[in-house]
Amino acid sequence: MxxxxxxxxxxxxxxxxxxxxxxxxxxxxxxxxxxxxxxxxxxxxxxxxxxxxxxxxxxxxxxxxxxxxxxxxxxxxxxxxxxxxxxxxxxxxxxLAATDDWQSAAERVQPRGVPGFDEGVALTELLSALGPGRREAFVLTQLLGLPYAAAAGVMGTPVGTVRSRVARARETLIAHLAEAERAREPAAADRSRALADAAA
Known part of the structure; x- marks a missing residue:
């Protein structure tokens, strides 16, 4: 709403x-x-x-x-x-955790196979690359749709600061996406070569 x-x-x-x-x-x-x-x-x-x-x-x-x-x-x-x-x-x-293997325990309770789950994980990983101030400004304005002035009110910062943080967050996210895409291209080429070699 x-x-x-x-x-x-x-x-x-x-x-x-x-x-x-x-x-x-x-x-x-x-x-x-x-x-x-x-x-x-x-x-x-x-x-x-x-x-x-x-x-x-x-x-x-x-x-x-x-x-x-x-x-x-x-x-x-x-x-x-x-x-x-x-x-x-x-x-x-x-x-304190009651288990030595707390990370595996946490991973076991994560929902799997839910529509949008993979996208949510990817978004969470991308957003974790942002500093707290930039992440908060981005989430408020871009994910929750708050106007910049309202986000500034929530964060207790000037509107210009929110605008700046969102702009820098976008730059960081675009750079991370481009880097991930570049890393994926050689892996895809290697798989294609392996399949071609296997078929030959």
Whole structure:
């Protein structure tokens, strides 16, 4: 849902106790919050908890929401704080794994064969090449579709900074894609030669 006016109306109605408006508000914003916290935290395993924490805080704070910014921008600002709080908490008390082979355990619980899964993995790998500020600006504007001014509000930076970070993120992503394409070409040529030799 990209209709910020409708989302803001639902948030304003929800703060007055309209349960249907709460439902519509959450349904309309949930995908954006999920994408944002996943890319911002860099921890797909924590996504559900981060989304839940975001809505718990947002619904508690809803009576104070006055509609001066769009509700989506307000909600993503809360999501940003939730991720920052989690990162700080993990830095203070790192989690201990019950297994020595934690990486294999994490890989076993990843979904496979879901439409778009491979593209999602590729996008996550590409975005990991960006610095945190550039990644956040890119996700907010290019994946979530926030206007630059709204993204600046979420990030607490000037609009020009957001524009600059997005431009630099695009340059980095294009360079990585070109590099991956160049690396793929010799491998494809080698496979073709091997097949031709095998057929001969």
């Amino acid at each position: 990209r209709d910020d006016e409708a989302v803001t109306r639902w948030a304003l109605a929800a703060r007055g106790g309209d349960e249907r408006a709460v439902e519509q508000f959450v349904r309309a914003t949930q995908l954006d919050v999920r994408r944002y916290v996943t890319h911002l935290s860099g921890d797909p395993q924590a996504t559900d908890d981060l989304v839940q924490d975001t809505y718990v805080r947002a619904l508690r704070s809803l009576p104070g929401f006055e509609g001066r910014s769009s509700a989506r921008t307000w909600l993503l600002t809360i999501a940003r704080r939730v991720v920052a709080d989690r990162i700080r908490a993990l830095a203070v008390r790192p989690r």
